[in-house]
Amino acid sequence: GETTDPVIIKLRERQKRNFLSTLILAQGVPMILAGDEFGRTQHGNNNAYCQDNKISWINWNFDSKSHNLLQFTRFLLKFFHSHPILQRRRFFNGRNTRQSGIKDLTWFHPDGKEMTEGDWNNPQIRYLGLRLAGDAIEEVDEHGEQIIDDTLLILLNGHFEPVTFLLPECLKDEKWELVFSTVDEVPNIFPVLYDGNSSYEMESRSLSLFRLPISSVSGPEKSINIMENALRILRRAERSISIKSRRNKIK
Incomplete structure (x- = not known):
């Protein structure tokens, strides 16, 4: 219902995010x-097709809360479209990947360990983490090249109290980058970095998204990745030239 309580309004806006x-x-x-x-919200009416009034009308006169939520949604959709790990065409299989040795999908307890059967059946647990391995997509692009993306970590706390998460381990030269937290009305443009196995304090009823960028790989592995990317670009260019050549011959 209607309220002027700033605490309730703040929580409702966070829940929207x-x-x-x-x-x-x-x-x-x-x-x-x-x-x-x-x-x-249509004032809570989930079936307002017959309401030809303010309940179903769209109000384009945004206040600050509506404007901030729109910016947040745009940010989310842009992130979604730029990350193939969120657009998989195949189901996860829960197996370790050949490249990084981690599962394509892993569920975490706040203590940093994998969720157990007991955790899933514990009604008191209202928080969990989800890691999506960017090198375990096992799909190819339109040029037949393997699709590789950042590794993502989604932390959720549905509890009414803060929870401390232990971030998953990563390589020495890698750091988890906090992309956004739903605590903030607008995503922070300055990324905050965290070491693997470090603690992260989550506020109540919030979601946080982290990523391990592909470019965070360093040393010999980074050199290999650069060479592989260069070879992919060359192959694509060769295919493009070959296709154009065939078309010219046909003409």
């Missing part, structure tokens, strides 16, 4: 109703 984040960061096509992106 939580719901949009869990939707857009999930696998599959995000289904968004017109107006969800800026907080159109």
